[in-house]
Amino acid sequence: MKDSMKEEAGCCASSTGILEKDKPSPASPCTCAVGGSTAGQPSCCPPTGDVQQTPIRTTTSEITLSHRLDHFLARWGVNRMGHTVEPGLYPLGNPTPDSDVFVSANYSLSFDALRSALAGRDAYILVLDTKGINVWCAAGKGTFGTDELVRRIQSSGLSGIVRHRKLILPQLSAPGVSWPDVLRRSGFLVEYGPVRARDLPEYLENRKAIPSMRRVEFPIRDRLVLIPVELVMAFKFMVIPAIVLGFLVSWLIAAELVLAVLTGTVLFPILLPWLPTKDLSTKGLILGFLVMTPTAILGAGAFAPFQLAVAAATLLIFPPITAYLALNFTGSTPFTSRTGVKKEIFRYVPGMAAMAGSGAVVAIITGALRILGVI
């Protein structure tokens, strides 16, 4: 009996050569002619051509010190695209053919969040090849998408490994996955779990998400973890101009540039929800003025033409830099729409450029007059 089932499934799961003992018979017998599978093939048949059968690895829910180091480096933008997990099917614990199947991205932070949330459970984790990108961004790009999911279901031989036809996906994969298409092409029904993996234990109790599990928020903790990478990226642009300014003009001005950049990359994400106005550009400009005004006044030190001109230039040049960094933070927030961001760009970038440009003109004229001894 067992052998005959194996025969029936011959073209499918057994070709993976893995987990023979646990392998159930497929839900429906499949009959793939050798080499003859084309469009409309039964879902249990392996795909043709380019898709390779991937071996099964195992995993645990444990997060070790080296995982934590990997997370830390990822947060600091070190080897940004290198925080990956091998795509494929991973048994967690001792799964049976009836165990749940969870789908994740091959970004180590995504995978680790999922497997640690599933501590103490027996399950399968199907890791898609999202090129080391997290679930939401990969879904937006389409790499965590219907095509890759269907391909990975086939290459992992999943339909021969589990008896049911259900997959639990993270909610934030939905921008890339079409559940009707996945069902039609693979026979698997997609269930969207909660946004955050850490809500999974509660979700799995009655397979229902309470509204807060479906909502993306942007609390202080989530904003704080983004700061290192914002800093690292801004630093690359900042360091040379700051040094040039320091040597050619003054180290005070160089320090003000550093302050403006730190305001945009560190202070801005922290204060985001408490800054007035809805647009990020205006929030950033307001914060820029709040920080640079006292700085400019203190830096001026005296109520004389030259000092006032320098203060004016400072206030024209640096707040727009903070505002521009704030505008760029739109890409890190989980709520800005493209329509809105585009509107912000057209509304405010010309103004920012005009402000900074006129500040530069004031600075140059002031410098020239100083050299000529006029002020």
Place this chain on the structure above:
Amino acid sequence: MFDSYQENTLRYYPERCINCKRCTQVCPHAVFAEGEARAELAKPSECMECGACALNCPTQAIEVQSGVGCAWAMINAALRGGDMDSCSCGGPDASCCGGEKEKEKTPCCGAK
């Protein structure tokens, strides 16, 4: 005033809705709410155009031009003479929002 996010490209055709509730499951901002016979468009201005609802609606009752809400990517695309509407971020050879232009749509960059 100073709110560029009041309008977006989300369109809902309730007469096509079969009340499968998928949109209420996938939306991260509760733009859609469960209704008696069909989904209700509860908070349209909260939409971030991620496209999840439209892609997962089996009856095409929802339309949205999904895309990247990332200024960095759009400005980069514009500076390189590319199309601001088809820029995307992330990918094997692009750091976040590298202005890489290939596939359509992407909601986020640095966010989780």
